[in-house]
Amino acid sequence: GESVGLHLPTLSVQEGDNSIINCAYSNSASDYFIWYKQESGKGPQFIIDIRSNMDKRQGQRVTVLLNKTVKHLSLQIAATQPGDSAVYFCAENMISGGSNYKLTFGKGTLLTVNP
Amino acid sequence: AAGVIQSPRHLIKEKRETATLKCYPIPRHDTVYWYQQGPGQDPQFLISFYEKMQSDKGSIPDRFSAQQFSDYHSELNMSSLELGDSALYFCASSSPGEGRDTQYFGPGTRLTVL
Numbered sequence: 001g002e003s004v005g006l007h008l009p010t011l012s013v014q015e016g017d018n019s020i021i022n023c024a025y026s027n028s029a030s031d032y033f034i035w036y037k038q039e040s041g042k043g044p045q046f047i048i049d050i051r052s053n054m055d056k057r058q059g060q061r062v063t064v065l066l067n068k069t070v071k072h073l074s075l076q077i078a079a080t081q082p083g084d085s086a087v088y089f090c091a092e093n094m095i096s097g098g099s100n101y102k103l104t105f106g107k108g109t110l111l112t113v114n115p
Numbered sequence: 116a117a118g119v120i121q122s123p124r125h126l127i128k129e130k131r132e133t134a135t136l137k138c139y140p141i142p143r144h145d146t147v148y149w150y151q152q153g154p155g156q157d158p159q160f161l162i163s164f165y166e167k168m169q170s171d172k173g174s175i176p177d178r179f180s181a182q183q184f185s186d187y188h189s190e191l192n193m194s195s196l197e198l199g200d201s202a203l204y205f206c207a208s209s210s211p212g213e214g215r216d217t218q219y220f221g222p223g224t225r226l227t228v229l
Contacts, residue, residue, distance in 0.1 A: 034218075041223075043119075043207075043220035043221050044158065044205070044220045045220070046217055046219065049217065089157055089158075093216065093218075102160045102163060102171055102173065103148075103160060103207075103218060104160070105157035105158050105159075108157055
């Protein structure tokens with residue numbers, strides 16, 4: 001079936017460097033994507049989202065890029081800090097049951113920030 | 116700001132026992148979602164409720180059932196527990212009325228089946 005997946009399972013960076021986490025999706029009809037951060041033992045935390053009518057969206061220290069041609073998402077974290085260490089998931093938000101949504105998660109990427 | 120509350124945070128059960136997980140959504144959120152996350156896995160959608168009615172169903176075993184109550188809290192009932200049910204169970208809530216149906220997750224319940 002359709003799925004959302006990640007290219008790299010782990011990423012290790014030095015504090016202060018920029019991080020890029022990638023995600024590929026296969027459902028070309030998808031129009032809404034979310035990045036979540038999950039720290040050990042905690043629930044997924046919303047970071048940033050993007051709709052398919054956009055190519056780029058910026059937040060605080062984070063940027064999401066969407067390339068619909070190759071069905072690819074990326075999350076860029078500027079000046080990565082130790083507190084950014086976590087598993088990052090991209091998720092496809094699909095309409096289900098009327099106006100409600102369900103999330104299809106990709107495989108997470110473990111980001112480790114070395115001091 | 117108030118977040119999604121889940122209880123209990125940890126639960127240990129024996130095989131074939133039953134378990135009930137509770138979820139209290141963010142105030143004024145009318146939609147609740149349940150997800151199961153196995154070790155090293157991504158969260159898998161189980162079931163969702165909108166205005167106390169089931170709105171969608173995912174990979175939820177027949178041994179599990181859930182409901183949403185008049186105060187919008189939800190309970191996930193799990194019977195005939197199996198070892199493979201050991202996982203983190205997350206509840207998320209959202210409010211379509213806010214214009215963007217972002218799901219906010221609770222801290223999860225860690226279920227261990229022995």
